Amino acid sequence: DAGVTQSPTHLIKTRGQHVTLRCSPISGHKSVSWYQQVLGQGPQFIFQYYEKEERGRGNFPDRFSARQFPNYSSELNVNALLLGDSALYLCASKPPTDQNTGELFFGEGSRLTVL
């Protein structure tokens, strides 16, 4: 079975531009979360979506937005990019039989570099 897939794997943008990152969860998983991992730090929670609704939001500015589609895939959008947005963006999905234990399955991430 395919794991969590993310695209693109690498991208370079300039300050002020916009970026869209995409994620497909494991088949059967209905919940998707996004994390930002700045170099040398642990991942930080950005968003969680379940059944196309936002269920949680981390301490990120409104430049960050996301959505989930009927097939449970998800997009993360970042507007007006800043140098500090350079990071590895991780998507994770949650199995439906895992009752609130927080176990997540991560993709390999999209590495964003802002110049």
Place this chain on the structure above:
Amino acid sequence: AQSVTQLGSHVSVSEGALVLLRCNYSSSVPPYLFWYVQYPNQGLQLLLKYTSAATLVKGINGFEAEFKKSETSFHLTKPSAHMSDAAEYFCAVSPSGGYNKLIFGAGTRLAVHP
């Protein structure tokens, strides 16, 4: 607020030596605790998890961790390090609610030398 502290950003061991990676958490409610491993240029892989069952948790690749409530600790150990264990290790805590939010520590980079 819940938080996780990993003591030591870098740990270096010899092949065959004991691995000990330290994690302390703060939580006002019984937490769920996790260790994840990240190999270079890859995402995170779950090593093991504590969800209020047995306090000694066994994971993949010979790793285990012990939940000690009195010390608010969840240290990761492996009796004998292999070269393939070189990676970054993250301790994480999850509120015992309905969200997927994980709070990660800053990570510990494990180096294994011959």
